[in-house]
Amino acid sequence: MHPSHRNRLSAETSPYLQQHADNPVDWYPWGQEALDKARREDKPILLSIGYSACHWCHVMAHESFEDPDTARVMNELFVNVKVDREERPDLDKVYQLAHQIIARRPGGWPLTVFLNPHNQLPFFTGTYFPKTARYQLPDFVTVLHKVAEHYRQQKDELRRHDQALAGILKAIQREGPADAPDPRLLAAARQALDSEFDAVHGGFGGAPKFPQASNLELLLYLTRLDETGDPGALHMATESLAKMAEGGLFDQIGGGFYRYSVDSGWQIPHFEKMLYDNAVLLRLYAEAWQLTGRALFRRVAEATAEWVLREMRAPEGGFYSALDADSEGEEGKYYLWDRAEVRALLDPDEYALVERHYGLDQTPNFEARWHLHVERPLPEVAQGLGLDPGAAEQRLAAARAKLYAARQRRVRPGLDDKRLTAWNALMIKGLAAAGRRLGRDEYIAAAETAFAFLRRSAVDADGHLLATYKGGEARLKAYLDDYAFLLDAGLELLQCRWRSDDLGWLLNLADQLLSRFEDRERGGFFFTAEDHEPLIQRPKSLADESLPAGNGVAALALLRLGQLVGEPRYSEAAERALKAAVPVLRQFPHGHGALLLALAEWLHPAELVILRGRPEGLGPWLAAARRGDRRRLVFAIPNDAGELPGDLAARRAEDGEVAYLCTGTSCLPPIRSMEELVRSPR
Structure with missing residues (x-):
C-alpha cells in the first residue's frame, strides 16, 4: 500500500x-x-x-x-x-x-x-x-x-x-473479606498439583501445556518450609523443569524458552519467545540448581540468561519484549532443521553425536523438518559412541556453536522492541536471583543497569510509573503489575548490593501502591490506579495468567518490605489482600500460585538477616548468612550507607561486622562472629 x-x-x-x-x-x-x-x-x-x-x-x-x-x-x-x-x-x-x-x-x-x-x-x-x-x-x-x-x-x-x-x-467484585487464610489452603493446592502432575512428562495437565511457573515456584518454596522438606514437591518441580529443559520448549541451540508446548510431552512449542516467561524460569532453574546441584539446571539457567543478554538487551538498559513465532511468513521456520543441512554443517563425529542426542535419526516432528529436543541423554549417547562424558560435552558444545552460527544467517523472527516496565521488573528479579545463586556478577550488573534505566526513564513528572517505553518515549499510566513486580525486583536487587537511595524509591512505590491501587473496602489491589481511565469494570487480578498475579506479588513484596523496615502499613495491606483472596483460593487454589507464595510467607515468615560492616569485610559474612537452604532475606548494609528508615535505623554499625537476625517479631541479640551466625537456630 x-x-x-x-x-x-x-x-x-x-x-x-x-x-x-x-x-x-x-x-x-x-x-x-x-x-x-x-x-x-x-x-x-x-x-x-x-x-x-x-x-x-x-x-x-x-x-x-x-x-x-x-x-x-x-x-x-x-x-x-x-x-x-x-x-x-x-x-x-x-x-x-x-x-x-x-x-x-x-x-x-x-x-x-x-x-x-x-x-x-x-x-x-x-x-x-x-x-x-x-x-x-x-x-x-x-x-x-x-x-x-x-x-x-x-x-x-x-x-x-x-x-x-x-x-x-x-x-x-462484590465479595468482601473472608476469614483469615489458613494452612489448609496450601495443603489443598499441594494436593491438587499432585493430582494433576504428569508423572511421565512432568508439568501439569495435558496439551496445550504451559510451564505454570508460579506453581513450580510454590513447590520449590514448600521444600524449604521446614527442616523435613517436602520430597514430593521437590520431585514434581524438578522433574517438570528437567523435562521442559530437555524438550522442544527450550531452544537447544540458542537458549531461552518458547511460550508453551502444543503437545503434552514438551516436544513442539508455540514458537514465540516472551521476556516474562524467561525471566521467571531463569530464577527457577537457578534455584533448582541450588537445591539439587544438578548440572542440567545450571546449564539451562546460564543459557537462558545469556540469550537474554545477547538478544533482548537494549543498549541503554532494559529489555525488549518478545521474538515473533513467525519468520518469512512461517511459524517456527527460524528454528527448524533439515537433516542434510545439519550433516553438512558438522564434521562426522559431531553429527553422529547430534543425530542421536537430538533425535535426527527419528521421524521429522514438525512439517517434514526437525525441531530439536533431547531424544537420548548425552551420557547414553556418549557410551554408545565410546566417548567419556567430558569429551561428549565438548563435542556437543562445538556442534551447537556451529548450528547457532548457521542459524544466525537466516531471516530472524521479528523483534518487539518496546520495553515494558512490568516485564523488565520480572527480568531484573530473574537476573539478580540467578546471579546471586550462581555466583554470576555480570547478571547482577545487567539487572542493576535495567533497574537504573526504569528509575530514569519510566516515570512521569509526578514520580508515577509509566508502563511502556519505545523510541525514546515512556507512555501510558502504569498498572498494578508494574508497581508490584518492580517493588519485588528491587528487594531482590538490594539483597545483591545495597543502595539506600533505591530503598527510598521502593518505599515511595509502596506508598503509591497503597494510596492509588488498594481496594480500601474489600482488600486487595485493583489492576488500575484510581485516576485511570474509567472502563466497564475496574479489574482486580487474583489468578495467575501468563504473568504471576499482581495481587500475589504485591502481597509478598509488601510483607518483605514491612519486615525489612518495620512498617506495619505494608504488612497489614498484604494481610488484607490475602483475606480478600480466600474465596478464590478455596475454589481453585492451584490457579493462584503467586498468592499462595505470599500466604506461605505470611504463615511462616522468612528469617531476616541484616549485616552491617565495612564494605570490604561484608563478603564473607554474606556468604555465611546465605549458607544452606534456609528461607532467608539477607541484606548487607555497609557502615557508610547513611541514614536508614524505620527499624533499620536500630541495626547500628559497629567497629567490626555484626549481624541482626529476626524471624517475624522475634529478634536475637546482635551476632558478632560468623561461626555464631552459621550456628544460629532456624
Missing part, C-alpha cells in the same frame, strides 16, 4: 500497532477520538486485541485485515479499534473476562469484540475468525454483516443484554 494510505496506527509506538499501520482497515488506536466517532455515528466498535509475536494474530491480519474487500465491509459497518494487549493489559483483562461470560469458553488472541458505542459493553465476542468458513467457524465477512444487522435491528434485546452483563461484571 502507498504510504499516503497509512491509517492512524502509523503514529503509534507499539510494534504490534505498527504492523497494522498499512492495512486498508481504517484502524483507530483506543482513545477518545474513536469512542466519540462511534457514539456520534451510532456505529458499533470492532475491537481487535492482539500482540506482535502472536501467530494467529498474523494469520487473521493476512487473511482479513490486509484484504481490501474485507476492510471495505469493516470500514462501512464499524469503527475499528486495534489494541496491543501488552501495552493495554487493562483492556485485555476486561474484555477477555467479558468474552468468557458471553461465549462461555476461554478467550485468547486475537480477541475480537463488538462493542455498543454508547457504553463500550460487548454484545458479541470471538477470537480468530477465518476469511473462509473452516475450523467449524463462520467466515469473517458473514460475521461482520450479522453483527451489524443485530446491532441495528435488535435494540431492545441489546439493552437487556447490556444490563445483564453490567450486573454480572459488578457482582464479580
Whole structure:
C-alpha cells in the first residue's frame, strides 16, 4: 500500500500497532477520538486485541485485515479499534473476562469484540475468525454483516443484554473479606498439583501445556518450609523443569524458552519467545540448581540468561519484549532443521553425536523438518559412541556453536522492541536471583543497569510509573503489575548490593501502591490506579495468567518490605489482600500460585538477616548468612550507607561486622562472629 494510505496506527509506538499501520482497515488506536466517532455515528466498535509475536494474530491480519474487500465491509459497518494487549493489559483483562461470560469458553488472541458505542459493553465476542468458513467457524465477512444487522435491528434485546452483563461484571467484585487464610489452603493446592502432575512428562495437565511457573515456584518454596522438606514437591518441580529443559520448549541451540508446548510431552512449542516467561524460569532453574546441584539446571539457567543478554538487551538498559513465532511468513521456520543441512554443517563425529542426542535419526516432528529436543541423554549417547562424558560435552558444545552460527544467517523472527516496565521488573528479579545463586556478577550488573534505566526513564513528572517505553518515549499510566513486580525486583536487587537511595524509591512505590491501587473496602489491589481511565469494570487480578498475579506479588513484596523496615502499613495491606483472596483460593487454589507464595510467607515468615560492616569485610559474612537452604532475606548494609528508615535505623554499625537476625517479631541479640551466625537456630 502507498504510504499516503497509512491509517492512524502509523503514529503509534507499539510494534504490534505498527504492523497494522498499512492495512486498508481504517484502524483507530483506543482513545477518545474513536469512542466519540462511534457514539456520534451510532456505529458499533470492532475491537481487535492482539500482540506482535502472536501467530494467529498474523494469520487473521493476512487473511482479513490486509484484504481490501474485507476492510471495505469493516470500514462501512464499524469503527475499528486495534489494541496491543501488552501495552493495554487493562483492556485485555476486561474484555477477555467479558468474552468468557458471553461465549462461555476461554478467550485468547486475537480477541475480537463488538462493542455498543454508547457504553463500550460487548454484545458479541470471538477470537480468530477465518476469511473462509473452516475450523467449524463462520467466515469473517458473514460475521461482520450479522453483527451489524443485530446491532441495528435488535435494540431492545441489546439493552437487556447490556444490563445483564453490567450486573454480572459488578457482582464479580462484590465479595468482601473472608476469614483469615489458613494452612489448609496450601495443603489443598499441594494436593491438587499432585493430582494433576504428569508423572511421565512432568508439568501439569495435558496439551496445550504451559510451564505454570508460579506453581513450580510454590513447590520449590514448600521444600524449604521446614527442616523435613517436602520430597514430593521437590520431585514434581524438578522433574517438570528437567523435562521442559530437555524438550522442544527450550531452544537447544540458542537458549531461552518458547511460550508453551502444543503437545503434552514438551516436544513442539508455540514458537514465540516472551521476556516474562524467561525471566521467571531463569530464577527457577537457578534455584533448582541450588537445591539439587544438578548440572542440567545450571546449564539451562546460564543459557537462558545469556540469550537474554545477547538478544533482548537494549543498549541503554532494559529489555525488549518478545521474538515473533513467525519468520518469512512461517511459524517456527527460524528454528527448524533439515537433516542434510545439519550433516553438512558438522564434521562426522559431531553429527553422529547430534543425530542421536537430538533425535535426527527419528521421524521429522514438525512439517517434514526437525525441531530439536533431547531424544537420548548425552551420557547414553556418549557410551554408545565410546566417548567419556567430558569429551561428549565438548563435542556437543562445538556442534551447537556451529548450528547457532548457521542459524544466525537466516531471516530472524521479528523483534518487539518496546520495553515494558512490568516485564523488565520480572527480568531484573530473574537476573539478580540467578546471579546471586550462581555466583554470576555480570547478571547482577545487567539487572542493576535495567533497574537504573526504569528509575530514569519510566516515570512521569509526578514520580508515577509509566508502563511502556519505545523510541525514546515512556507512555501510558502504569498498572498494578508494574508497581508490584518492580517493588519485588528491587528487594531482590538490594539483597545483591545495597543502595539506600533505591530503598527510598521502593518505599515511595509502596506508598503509591497503597494510596492509588488498594481496594480500601474489600482488600486487595485493583489492576488500575484510581485516576485511570474509567472502563466497564475496574479489574482486580487474583489468578495467575501468563504473568504471576499482581495481587500475589504485591502481597509478598509488601510483607518483605514491612519486615525489612518495620512498617506495619505494608504488612497489614498484604494481610488484607490475602483475606480478600480466600474465596478464590478455596475454589481453585492451584490457579493462584503467586498468592499462595505470599500466604506461605505470611504463615511462616522468612528469617531476616541484616549485616552491617565495612564494605570490604561484608563478603564473607554474606556468604555465611546465605549458607544452606534456609528461607532467608539477607541484606548487607555497609557502615557508610547513611541514614536508614524505620527499624533499620536500630541495626547500628559497629567497629567490626555484626549481624541482626529476626524471624517475624522475634529478634536475637546482635551476632558478632560468623561461626555464631552459621550456628544460629532456624
